[in-house]
Amino acid sequence: MAEPEITPELMRISWGPQHPMSGQTRILLDTDGEKVHRIIADLGFTHRGIEKVLENRSLIGGIVPIDRMAMVDTANISIGYVTAAEKALGLEVPERANWIRSLVCEMSRINSHLYAFGLQAEATGYFPAVFLWTTIDREILLDLFEELTGARWSFNFFLPGGVYKDFPEGFADRVVEGVNYLRNRFKDYWNAMIENPMFEMRCDNVAILEPKDALRLGATGPVLRGSGIPVDMRNEEPYAAYADLDWEIITEDACDVMARTKVRFHEIGQSLNMMEQIAKEIPEGEIKTRFSPFARAPEGEHISRVENGRGEMSTHLWTNGTPNPYRVKILPPSLRNMYVFERLAELSHITVADIPVVINSIDPWYLDADR
Amino acid sequence: MSIINAAFGNANQVHQNLAGILAYILEFMTVNARPILQVLVLPGLAFTLVFAIFAVWFERKFLARAMLRVGPYYCGGRSGVLQVFADFIKLFLKEIIIPSDVNWLLFSLSPVMVSAVPALALVLIPFDANWVMWDIGGLGLPMFLAIMGIAPLMPVFAGWVSNNKYSFIGSWRVAYMYISGEIPLVISAAAVAIMAGSFNLVDIVEAQKNMWFAIPQFIGFIVFFLGVLIESERTPFDIPVAEVELVFGWRTEFSGILFGFTMMAEYVMLQAWALLFITLYLGGYNGPIIMGSIIGSHIFWLLTKFLILVVFIVLLRCVFPRPRMDQMLKIGWNYLTPIALLNLFLVLAMKVWGVI
Numbered sequence: 001m002a003e004p005e006i007t008p009e010l011m012r013i014s015w016g017p018q019h020p021m022s023g024q025t026r027i028l029l030d031t032d033g034e035k036v037h038r039i040i041a042d043l044g045f046t047h048r049g050i051e052k053v054l055e056n057r058s059l060i061g062g063i064v065p066i067d068r069m070a071m072v073d074t075a076n077i078s079i080g081y082v083t084a085a086e087k088a089l090g091l092e093v094p095e096r097a098n099w100i101r102s103l104v105c106e107m108s109r110i111n112s113h114l115y116a117f118g119l120q121a122e123a124t125g126y127f128p129a130v131f132l133w134t135t136i137d138r139e140i141l142l143d144l145f146e147e148l149t150g151a152r153w154s155f156n157f158f159l160p161g162g163v164y165k166d167f168p169e170g171f172a173d174r175v176v177e178g179v180n181y182l183r184n185r186f187k188d189y190w191n192a193m194i195e196n197p198m199f200e201m202r203c204d205n206v207a208i209l210e211p212k213d214a215l216r217l218g219a220t221g222p223v224l225r226g227s228g229i230p231v232d233m234r235n236e237e238p239y240a241a242y243a244d245l246d247w248e249i250i251t252e253d254a255c256d257v258m259a260r261t262k263v264r265f266h267e268i269g270q271s272l273n274m275m276e277q278i279a280k281e282i283p284e285g286e287i288k289t290r291f292s293p294f295a296r297a298p299e300g301e302h303i304s305r306v307e308n309g310r311g312e313m314s315t316h317l318w319t320n321g322t323p324n325p326y327r328v329k330i331l332p333p334s335l336r337n338m339y340v341f342e343r344l345a346e347l348s349h350i351t352v353a354d355i356p357v358v359i360n361s362i363d364p365w366y367l368d369a370d371r
Numbered sequence: 372m373s374i375i376n377a378a379f380g381n382a383n384q385v386h387q388n389l390a391g392i393l394a395y396i397l398e399f400m401t402v403n404a405r406p407i408l409q410v411l412v413l414p415g416l417a418f419t420l421v422f423a424i425f426a427v428w429f430e431r432k433f434l435a436r437a438m439l440r441v442g443p444y445y446c447g448g449r450s451g452v453l454q455v456f457a458d459f460i461k462l463f464l465k466e467i468i469i470p471s472d473v474n475w476l477l478f479s480l481s482p483v484m485v486s487a488v489p490a491l492a493l494v495l496i497p498f499d500a501n502w503v504m505w506d507i508g509g510l511g512l513p514m515f516l517a518i519m520g521i522a523p524l525m526p527v528f529a530g531w532v533s534n535n536k537y538s539f540i541g542s543w544r545v546a547y548m549y550i551s552g553e554i555p556l557v558i559s560a561a562a563v564a565i566m567a568g569s570f571n572l573v574d575i576v577e578a579q580k581n582m583w584f585a586i587p588q589f590i591g592f593i594v595f596f597l598g599v600l601i602e603s604e605r606t607p608f609d610i611p612v613a614e615v616e617l618v619f620g621w622r623t624e625f626s627g628i629l630f631g632f633t634m635m636a637e638y639v640m641l642q643a644w645a646l647l648f649i650t651l652y653l654g655g656y657n658g659p660i661i662m663g664s665i666i667g668s669h670i671f672w673l674l675t676k677f678l679i680l681v682v683f684i685v686l687l688r689c690v691f692p693r694p695r696m697d698q699m700l701k702i703g704w705n706y707l708t709p710i711a712l713l714n715l716f717l718v719l720a721m722k723v724w725g726v727i
Binding site for chain 2: 011013019020021031033034121122123124125126128129132133136196198199201202351352353354355356
């Protein structure tokens with residue numbers, strides 16, 4: 001990236017990629033003492049060309065590379081691609097498969113939000129106790145994933161037309177057990193983070209994103225809902241079993257870092273409720289519609305929009321009558337939110353100390369943003 | 372036997388002379404060799420090093436439990452005691468990388484100064500009325516505050532000489548921190564001196580024989596404790612080295628044993644301020660006499676209080692996030708300084724009306 005000119009009286013800090021908190025990106029900060037005047041995000045350090053890779057695979061073979069886009073939120077990424085592929089192939093998904101998909105997606109969302117939480121605690125300067133608690137509690141979900149799908153991470157579980165496997169014996173009970181355990185643990189997180197006065201000090205009224213700015217800049221996910229706008233793709237264009245499940249869209253009106261953290265917190269509560277409901281009320285039936293792995297999708301253009309842990313991901317799939325997609329374009333949520341992050345220094349007062357807090361309230365996953 | 376007889380006379384004389392030699396050695400050890408012991412053992416080298424080693428080990432092991440981990444496990448059995456020594460050897464053997472565009476002499480000297488200057492203040496701490504390494508009477512408390520007032524300049528220099536943007540921001544954070552922390556701290560210490568009627572640290576401790584100053588001056592006690600946390604850069608006030616914001620603050624560029632010195636400085640600062648805190652508010656070396664030895668029990672009580680305080684300070688580390696720099700300044704100037712002044716006026720009023 002050609003570095004933009006800097007005003008002579010400011011100091012430019014290169015925040016990352018070699019920084020304890022930056023992740024795989026570089027952020028340039030034009031600072032005057034502690035005050036940050038300008039944020040320039042330099043993405044692309046982890047570009048792997050996943051969209052191009054997908055062009056060289058059959059529609060069903062695409063589920064393997066797509067899983068690698070955001071390891072922490074695998075299921076929600078892959079359901080976007082799988083839904084688009086189903087539209088292209090004209091496949092119907094059995095009801096039970098939809099419910100299983102919703103279960104795995106919600107578990108994945110909790111996984112993603114737990115990670116965001118842990119990093120948020122660490123960014124405010126918490127000694128990484130909370131981060132390690134969230135990491136350990138994630139084991140519950142990973143064990144459930146392993147039992148259901150056979151892998152802890154990156155399970156290629158969703159196929160166009162259904163899911164790979166049905167529930168093992170007694171799985172529903174263990175889901176309920178896990179949900180109850182996590183509900184108890186979340187009381188601890190609430191006390192350690194939201195109720196902690198020092199945490200409040202760091203997060204209240206920091207990086208305020210007004211609703212009109214959030215819409216103008218294209219914010220999505222918890223960032224948008226933290227600004228009080230109830231947009232959730234699970235509600236806008238229900239996929240999987242979300243139309244049948246009981247849940248509500250969480251919004252907070254404070255528009256600051258704390259609001260985004262609270263949105264994540266309450267969304268985890270909603271996800272746990274959904275998990276419990278699915279475990280108890282899942283309908284019986286088939287779990288997949290069979291089709292040839294080399295099925296040729298007729299020429300066409302298909303879009304799917306799904307809600308990831310980080311926001312709306314849209315997959316745009318062109319097919320031209322061959323087994324492979326002609327072109328795949330993915331708009332990941334992290335990329336959209338990074339544009340918002342770049343503008344936050346102009347919209348509100350941000351200091352150098354706020355940068356890790358703010359960037360973790362946006363919660364970007366750079367591998368996802370770089371594709 | 373004949374040799375001994377030749378040297379000391381008959382057996383009876385030998386006995387007397389041996390007793391005399393033993394008595395002389397004892398006297399030498401307790402009176403004449405006291406400066407040597409003080410330099411090498413108690414406020415000096417061994418105490419500083421052993422405390423740093425203990426504190427690092429305890430912090431790692433204890434915080435590991437808070438994080439649901441085990442902590443150092445393999446060096447020195449499951450306790451991991453030897454891990455600190457292993458780390459020290461590793462740091463000692465590592466290459467010291469000096470950036471190409473810095474003054475190498477100042478760069479390599481500044482971490483040493485960072486840990487040496489606060490260590491100087493330890494000579495003033497009374498471990499007993501007769502165990503003060505540098506007894507300067509009425510100048511004790513002002514001298515302590517003077518030395519600890521110079522100490523923060525060293526991290527500022529260290530950050531400045533590193534010629535790194537993160538170190539630069541870190542060093543100015545140090546400067547801001549100390550300005551906001553030092554003033555309430557000195558005002559609270561002044562209130563203690565007024566209550567005790569003396570600047571002499573020994574007199575201040577003796578004045579607390581019946582009641583610790585923490586009770587009449589509870590406000591000052593809290594203010595001073597926060598001041599200690601701010602001054603010794605302990606969490607939640609480790610703003611100058613905030614790892615997630617500035618890579619490692621003013622310590623970023625130091626490597627190898629120079630980094631070891633900067634880490635040592637953290638514990639030496641904590642040690643000096645914590646000991647002064649105990650001396651001013653928690654009765655210093657006062658405590659019931661045990662085992663019949665006055666000096667021994669005094670030293671024992673001071674060290675016990677010190678360890679309990681350190682454990683408490685480490686405990687704070689897993690409970691609180693760190694405030695921002697502007698919030699830190701607000702805490703220092705808007706809250707701590709007025710409260711410390713209020714405490715000073717309360718103490719003056721008590722003194723004038725003769726309550727104490």
